[in-house]
Amino acid sequence: MAHEQHKAIARNSLLIRSLPDHHIETLLSRASFRHYDRGETIFLQDEEANEIHVVLDGWVKLFRIAPNGSEAVVSVFARGESFGEAVALKGTCYPVSAEAVSPAEVMHIPSSLLVSLMKEDPQIGISILASTFTHLHSLVEQLEQLKAQTGAQRVAEFLLKLCHRDAGACEVVLPYDKVLIAGRLGMKPESLSRAFGRLKSAGVRIQRNHAVIDDVQVLRDYAEVDPAESWSKG
Amino acid sequence: MAHEQHKAIARNSLLIRSLPDHHIETLLSRASFRHYDRGETIFLQDEEANEIHVVLDGWVKLFRIAPNGSEAVVSVFARGESFGEAVALKGTCYPVSAEAVSPAEVMHIPSSLLVSLMKEDPQIGISILASTFTHLHSLVEQLEQLKAQTGAQRVAEFLLKLCHRDAGACEVVLPYDKVLIAGRLGMKPESLSRAFGRLKSAGVRIQRNHAVIDDVQVLRDYAEVDPAESWSKG
């Protein structure tokens, strides 16, 4: 893919498109673009942050390795999403590691550039804050899910987010492999398998990397209702 | 407590003290100060945010009520800490509710004021981003803990954060009641009790709201080691 195509995607990314037009070109011309293979590291936890990253293609996961060796997936970013804004501007170290989980194209914006632009235009600060807030919000949602829902309910919500429809039947493609989905949802692959099994009672069937949902509303109910109720329904 | 004392604490808060001096007085003079009783609501999830909040005394919890009725504690703030920065500046709705969990004094800064100050001085934007990043970081840590550690290990880390010492024995005071500690750590009060029980093997004893740690390093090991190891040691 050529750089021009990359720049087009970049212009559409959530972070960039909220910026004033005349800064965008400066920014794109000073950014760097790079390809990553599946499994390749983008940055490591505790490295000093001096760039903001925008996913142009593929998938990138942020994760932490606990001292006991287990990995906690913090988030997974798709095309058009950006990460590292707050850290880079503060100039501290990354609290997480980042890795491409499929072949990926990533744009890197030097934070020094952003800082200087920010000094001449406070609107940029607001844009960055907005995008940081989005991450904050999604972490809060994850916390709520982990603390207040069972595994099967988290899987249900995950499927609901993929299917952009209010009611009726729906078929969605699982965006990445099940090991990663499981990690993202805070469980082991085996548990994910079993969770899928339970969702059969809510009209969900899994084939390969496709999920067929009989009725979105039924699934939504399953995700929100007290888990106790699902026992009685077998 | 008089307003002057409140302002002194406010000047020492993480958010305010990083601001340029000449803005601080403007800010303090236009902020409002309020007392909250234990259990009183400060704001509700989905309310529109137009203020930033700074805890001057007491404790404030942020939490979400899931559709199934269960509560997930997102964070607990102490004197000197602030919250709501990113939301207020973006002008969207709060993703969480806030409630005083002890009698508390809270300062409220209108976000309109911050926005206008930010326009004349980008340094303010940086300060706010820094403080937002701190929240982001703490949410990431919580996620890691929930996903990669057992209950007892999370309790161990909680105690370690309270005790500001590198090694040797240590006695800490539990800052708020056990129901809230349990919520903050993603478990029920009964499980917290049992987790304390397990920590006996790591040299921790609980009396009232005091925790006596025989050896900080031993506790740290307990928190970081694979949980499997703790079985063999009874």
Add this chain to the structure above:
DNA sequence: ATGCCGCCATGACTATGGTCAAGAGTACGG
């Protein structure tokens, strides 16, 4: 085609944590 390998599902077993119920200890107010 054949065989290998990665991914996923399933089963058996175990630990962890939630739920319900009962009881101990403490604090507060009469």
Add this chain to the structure above:
DNA sequence: CCGTACTCTTGACCATAGTCATGGCGGCAT
């Protein structure tokens, strides 16, 4: 000094999820 209310602890029981081991299925290369 007592009773009441509250917080916390404990026990029993069970659902949920992690671990380990096995086996199926599909893709890929020889």
